[in-house]
Amino acid sequence: xxxxxxxxxxxxxxxxxxxxxxxxxxxxxxxxxxxxxxxxxxxxxxxxxxxxxxxxxxxxxxxxxxxxxxxxxxxxxxxxxxxxxxxxxxxxxxxxxxxxxxxxxxxxxxxxxxxxxxxxxxxxxxxxxxxxxxxxxxxxxxxxxxxxxxxxxxxxxxxxxxxxxxxxxxxxxxxxxxxxxxxxxxxxxxxxxxxxxxxxxxxxxxxxxxxxxxxxxxxxxxxxxxxxxxxxxxxxxxxxx
Amino acid sequence: xxxxxxxxxxxxxxxxxxxxxxxxxxxxxxxxxxxxxxxxxxxxxxxxxxxxxxxxxxxxxxxxxxxxxxxxxxxxxxxxxxxxxxxxxxxxxxxxxxxxxxxxxxxxxxxxxxxxxxxxxxxxxxxxxxxxxxxxxxxxxxxxxxxxxxxxxxxxxxxxxxxxxxxxxxxxxxxxxxxxxxxxxxxxxxxxxxxxxxxxxxxxxxxxxxxxxxxxxxxxxxxxxxxxxxxxxxxxxxxxx
Numbered sequence: 001x002x003x004x005x006x007x008x009x010x011x012x013x014x015x016x017x018x019x020x021x022x023x024x025x026x027x028x029x030x031x032x033x034x035x036x037x038x039x040x041x042x043x044x045x046x047x048x049x050x051x052x053x054x055x056x057x058x059x060x061x062x063x064x065x066x067x068x069x070x071x072x073x074x075x076x077x078x079x080x081x082x083x084x085x086x087x088x089x090x091x092x093x094x095x096x097x098x099x100x101x102x103x104x105x106x107x108x109x110x111x112x113x114x115x116x117x118x119x120x121x122x123x124x125x126x127x128x129x130x131x132x133x134x135x136x137x138x139x140x141x142x143x144x145x146x147x148x149x150x151x152x153x154x155x156x157x158x159x160x161x162x163x164x165x166x167x168x169x170x171x172x173x174x175x176x177x178x179x180x181x182x183x184x185x186x187x188x189x190x191x192x193x194x195x196x197x198x199x200x201x202x203x204x205x206x207x208x209x210x211x212x213x214x215x216x217x218x219x220x221x222x223x224x225x226x227x228x229x230x231x232x233x234x235x236x237x238x239x240x241x
Numbered sequence: 242x243x244x245x246x247x248x249x250x251x252x253x254x255x256x257x258x259x260x261x262x263x264x265x266x267x268x269x270x271x272x273x274x275x276x277x278x279x280x281x282x283x284x285x286x287x288x289x290x291x292x293x294x295x296x297x298x299x300x301x302x303x304x305x306x307x308x309x310x311x312x313x314x315x316x317x318x319x320x321x322x323x324x325x326x327x328x329x330x331x332x333x334x335x336x337x338x339x340x341x342x343x344x345x346x347x348x349x350x351x352x353x354x355x356x357x358x359x360x361x362x363x364x365x366x367x368x369x370x371x372x373x374x375x376x377x378x379x380x381x382x383x384x385x386x387x388x389x390x391x392x393x394x395x396x397x398x399x400x401x402x403x404x405x406x407x408x409x410x411x412x413x414x415x416x417x418x419x420x421x422x423x424x425x426x427x428x429x430x431x432x433x434x435x436x437x438x439x440x441x442x443x444x445x446x447x448x449x450x451x452x453x454x455x456x457x458x459x460x461x462x463x464x465x466x467x468x469x470x471x472x473x474x475x476x477x478x479x480x481x482x
Contacts, residue, residue, distance in 0.1 A: 113467055113470060116466065116467065116470075117470060119458045120454075120458055120466055121457045121458065122457035122458040122459070150458065150459060180481040213477070215361050215362075215363075216361070216362045216363035216480050217360045217361055217362065217363040218391060225357065225361055225473075226354055226357065228469075229357075229358060229470060229472075229473040232466075232470035232471075232473040232474050233473050233474060233477040236454070236473075236474040236477060236478070237477070239457050240421040
């Protein structure tokens with residue numbers, strides 16, 4: 001039987017305040033939970049309909065029924081298991097590789113997609129402005145499909161980080177150089193801007209290489225690509241060469 | 242005053258059945274409505290908080306208040322105007338260019354993003370399997386940000402269309418050729434598959450060029466890119482050359 005305290009705890013983890021207070025976050029679905037279990041993340045508790053996990057986690061498992069899972073799940077269609085993991089301690093930023101820096105990304109789905117893309121293209125670190133959506137937000141965790149176990153996110157003062165960064169700082173702007181014809185280095189920071197406002201003026205000043213994805217269509221006076229699809233195209237260009 | 246009949250009509254247009262019956266669909270938000278008004282689409286009615294439209298549409302406009310807009314809007318945050326447009330008659334498929342073909346795309350957001358991408362990269366037509374989500378679904382219209390005015394969608398028997406197509410048919414598969422090293426033609430069909438199941442077996446048989454976006458990360462036994470980001474990378478590769 002699911003205790004009232006556990007229900008209360010899980011519900012509270014939808015909110016950043018309580019995730020920070022408890023240093024815990026929620027992962028749902030068989031595939032994602034398996035990915036987190038085989039990673040360095042430490043599991044606190046597994047609530048599952050059937051026990052199809054290895055013996056290693058026996059003391060963490062609580063068998064629940066479908067009604068109980070519905071009660072605690074953040075998903076419209078709960079998927080067999082919900083687990084609580086510990087938020088890991090923060091590691092050090094390694095500036096010797098290509099990193100993506102996010103300037104106020106608000107949408108959980110966009111952040112999740114960008115984490116998946118970094119994982120796909122072998123970028124292990126993402127630097128986020130402090131007001132970027134939290135990566136342990138249930139919607140972000142869900143949409144990363146386990147990629148969050150292989151990509152580290154750092155929430156920091158983006159202006160300070162870039163100011164002290166020694167290398168190329170890329171950002172996309174309408175008037176930037178055609179990315180297909182630009183030199184792209186193997187090390188550097190790629191800044192992606194807010195969904196509505198793009199890169200903020202104070203960060204724009206720190207961009208050393210303005211790039212642009214050229215449009216091939218007809219009318220693009222006001223139109224731009226979504227930040228997640230722009231990230232896909234940019235990472236593909238950086239890595240294919 | 243908003244009539245009960247208008248409220249009922251608008252609400253009904255959330256469903257494909259009634260969109261087909263009335264041959265109408267809904268567009269919301271100032272920017273999107275303006276894009277549709279300046280396109281070939283024919284407007285039926287404009288419900289707006291303030292009349293900031295040109296005289297051309299005077300007889301179509303009904304001024305409503307915020308409560309009324311909330312009542313008819315499909316958005317969490319209604320944006321000043323909701324308009325009803327006529328579904329245009331279907332034009333002819335022009336197979337002399339690059340076209341994207343969608344094999345059972347279910348998610349409105351994904352379809353919207355793919356329409357925006359086609360617009361960006363200058364692809365004017367998308368061929369959809371009959372079970373792909375309807376492009377006049379309010380969520381799709383919303384997420385296309387006006388791109389739907391420049392990209393035509395055809396819902397048809399995909400197997401039949403591809404079978405009779407004379408040219409290269411591309412599809413992404415794990416075992417496909419590295420897209421960065423493949424020859425990509427200027428004319429052809431690029432098939433994108435379902436979110437969960439990829440390209441269906443009957444369509445796979447018709448693919449003449451299997452391509453793959455190589456992963457640069459570590460662990461990708463089961464992982465794949467989201468269909469919209471994969472489309473972004475593929476279209477970028479086709480068009481940059």
